[in-house]
Amino acid sequence: MGNRRFDLRRVKLHYSHSVEEIAKALGCHRQTVRLWIKQGLPADSSMRPVLVRGEDLRKFLSGKYSNGKQPMLPGQMYCLKCRARQSPAFEVADLIVVTPNIGTLQGMCPECSTIMFRHVARASWRTSAGNLNVTLKAGQASLDDNSDAALKLHLARWMEGK
Ligand SMILES: [Zn+2]
Incomplete structure (x- = not known):
């Protein structure tokens, strides 16, 4: 997923660090560190x-990265900035039909x-979307046929999930 690994050598094992210090040492945002605490980083x-x-920070971050291959839960997406899986705000999402x-x-x-x-497949997008309130939208760029009729047909097929 293109994760940039944090340089964990910059975290001193046997010291306690404030959120501020961790953010500085790892070059990430304080919000990111707070998010980790919410996600289970002991604090x-x-x-x-x-x-x-x-020590906890190292354990948490290495566990986090080795878990990267587990499938995402329904309704989750990956935030490149937070480097974490998130459910989108307000539980709403757009579904852009690409092909x-x-x-x-x-x-x-x-x-x-x-x-x-x-990314979702037509056959399984409802499962991937979980409880999200999804609005279907057409992404015209990649469709073979850009006519309105073709778009409507694609959208209708997606809605039916067939
Ligand atoms: Zn984010």
Whole structure:
């Protein structure tokens, strides 16, 4: 998926780090670190600033990357900026019909507002979309026949999921 691996050597194993320090050391956004905490990165939030042990951070990040090959859950997309799987904001997505059989789900990352994508096949897009409220749209560029009739036909076929 083109993940840029963080340089984990920059995280000191036996020290606790604030969100700020981690963001600085890894060159990522503070929001990203907060997201990791939400996703299960152990953190001591009994004091301010919240502290994360270097060891936990390393474990979390290496686990995260080795899990990269697991299938995404229904309704999730991958945010390139957060480097994490997310359900789009407001649980809404557009489905851009790219070819008669391939489409792209498109939604907004709830953490950073980046547009996220997920490729779907016509036969299984409903499963991939999970509970998302999907609006079907035609992506004209890749269709063989750009006439309105052809587009309507493609959309209708997608709606039926056949
Ligand atoms: Zn994001």
